Amino acid sequence: NDILKEYIAQKCFVYPPDGAMKLITDIMTYCKDHVPKWNTISISGYHIREAGSTAAQELAFTLADGFAYVEAGIATGMDVDAFAPQLSFFFNAHLDFFEEIAKFRAARRIWARHLKERYGAKNERSWLLRFHTQTAGCSLTAQQPENNIIRTAWQALSAVLGGTQSLHTNSMDETHALPTEHAAKISVRTQQLIAHESGVVNSIDPLGGSYLVEQMTDRMEEQAEAYFRKIDEYGGVIPAIEAGFFQREIGEAAYQYAQEIEKKERIIVGVNDFVEEDEHDLEILKITQKTEEAQNKSLQKLRATRDNAVVEAALTALEGAVDRGENSMPYLLDAARAYATLGEIIGAMKAVFGEYHEPAVF
Numbered sequence: 251n252d253i254l255k256e257y258i259a260q261k262c263f264v265y266p267p268d269g270a271m272k273l274i275t276d277i278m279t280y281c282k283d284h285v286p287k288w289n290t291i292s293i294s295g296y297h298i299r300e301a302g303s304t305a306a307q308e309l310a311f312t313l314a315d316g317f318a319y320v321e322a323g324i325a326t327g328m329d330v331d332a333f334a335p336q337l338s339f340f341f342n343a344h345l346d347f348f349e350e351i352a353k354f355r356a357a358r359r360i361w362a363r364h365l366k367e368r369y370g371a372k373n374e375r376s377w378l379l380r381f382h383t384q385t386a387g388c389s390l391t392a393q394q395p396e397n398n399i400i401r402t403a404w405q406a407l408s409a410v411l412g413g414t415q416s417l418h419t420n421s422m423d424e425t426h427a428l429p430t431e432h433a434a435k436i437s438v439r440t441q442q443l444i445a446h447e448s449g450v451v452n453s454i455d456p457l458g459g460s461y462l463v464e465q466m467t468d469r470m471e472e473q474a475e476a477y478f479r480k481i482d483e484y485g486g487v488i489p490a491i492e493a494g495f496f497q498r499e500i501g502e503a504a505y506q507y508a509q510e511i512e513k514k515e516r517i518i519v520g521v522n523d524f525v526e527e528d529e530h531d532l533e534i535l536k537i538t539q540k541t542e543e544a545q546n547k548s549l550q551k552l553r554a555t556r557d558n559a560v561v562e563a564a565l566t567a568l569e570g571a572v573d574r575g576e577n578s579m580p581y582l583l584d585a586a587r588a589y590a591t592l593g594e595i596i597g598a599m600k601a602v603f604g605e606y607h608e609p610a611v612f
Contacts, residue, residue: 269603271488273578275322278333280579289338291319292382298496299342300388302504305353306470308342310477311496313360317478318487320369330369334376341414343405344386350405351457352466354412357381359467360474383409384418390425394520395532398422403440410450411457417441427534494609549591556589564588569598 274291281290295312303311316337323333339357343350361379365371385405390398399422406419419437421429429437450456457463484490491497510516517523568581578599585595 268488269599270606271318271322272572272575272603274319275326276577276579278319278323278336279326279328280577281336282328282333286336288336289380290333290336292338292340293319294340296340296342296384298500299344299386301500302388302507303500304503305344305346305349306473307477307499307503309353309357309360309470310474310481311500312339312341313357313364313474314478314481314487314490316361317364317368320365321486324369330365330371331373331376334365334369334371335373335378338415339379339381341381341383341409342386343383343409345389345401345405347404347408348463348466349470350408351412352463352470354381354383354409354414355455355463355467356470356474358413360471380415381413382416382418383412383414385409385420387420387424390420390422391518391521392425394526395422395425397520398425399436399440402437403444406440407444407448407450410444413455423532423534426532427536430533430535432533492609497608552589552591560588561585561590561594565590565594565598568595569601572599572602 277290281288293312293316295308298311299305299308316339319337320330320334324330341354341357358379362377365377371377383406385402389401389405398420402419402422406417409417419440421433421437423429423433445451480495481487481490484493484495507516511518511522514522520526564581564585564587568578568585571581572578582595585598
């Protein structure tokens with residue numbers, strides 16, 4: 251049905267790299283002039299880590315993406331200091347406490363150095379790697395879910411010690427369903443305990459000078475730089491992705507991690523050791539059929555009451571602008587104001603950009 255097709259279009263369609271990069275530069279160009287206080291692009295490494303990457307891979311591939319955006323912005327004729335202060339990052343906080351802190355510290359050092367020395371940024375705000383952190387969803391276990399409260403707490407603490415600007419803490423029951431209000435409240439309280447009772451927020455870099463942390467930060471930085479060199483050998487981020495380099499490295503790391511758990515070389519409490527036969531009952535959130543029906547009715551009502559002629563005109567104008575190579579942002583905004591749906595907007599752009607297919611990498 252139409253609703254299912256639209257859901258698939260939203261969730262499964264990915265623009266080819268060239269088309270995606272055009273959208274990135276359109277957003278940066280538009281927002282530097284019209285929304286200068288808006289963080290235009292959130293450069294995400296979260297999904298990279300959730301797919302099974304190592305900390306060093308998450309660091310390297312995320313920053314490499316960021317550098318590719320910077321280079322694309324400069325290639326359009328923009329001064330780096332006109333758009334770089336509006337870039338932000340989104341990282342994962344995983345299980346190895348000190349490794350994660352080192353990853354965040356290394357990210358800040360690498361970004362500042364490259365923006366100054368490689369891209370000639372003069373504005374200090376361009377040098378700042380501002381980032382959001384979310385605790386690792388892939389580290390949550392369905393077994394003994396209360397253990398996830400503890401996992402999330404130290405992951406959140408590593409992000410704070412690493413200098414994060416904002417934070418999301420996952421809920422203990424997210425391997426089973428969307429979080430209940432009770433589970434979500436515990437997640438909020440975790441952040442509040444760190445902020446108000448731990449004292450770690452009273453220092454800019456509490457672990458600076460620690461031999462362990464400094465050495466791990468240096469090593470993380472070296473590993474990232476080694477990956478940058480490999481990516482350069484492919485000709486940049488897009489050719490490396492098209493050749494399957496990123497995907498292959500992440501896939502091999504995920505396989506290695508799974509093997510370590512299978513062989514008990516890596517202990518996951520409650521999963522491959524300290525297992526309990528009788529699991530505790532956990533109340534989970536249940537979404538009823540009525541919720542889905544209400545959402546379907548809302549979408550149908552929207553389509554029936556909006557001016558569909560205006561919608562079609564906006565979508566046609568958007569497709570034409572993309573085809574001509576114009577900045578798509580004004581046309582995207584016009585389509586959204588006309589109440590075109592996300593699926594319809596994607597369809598208009600897909601007609602020009604085409605569809606990306608993942609390369610065979612193994």
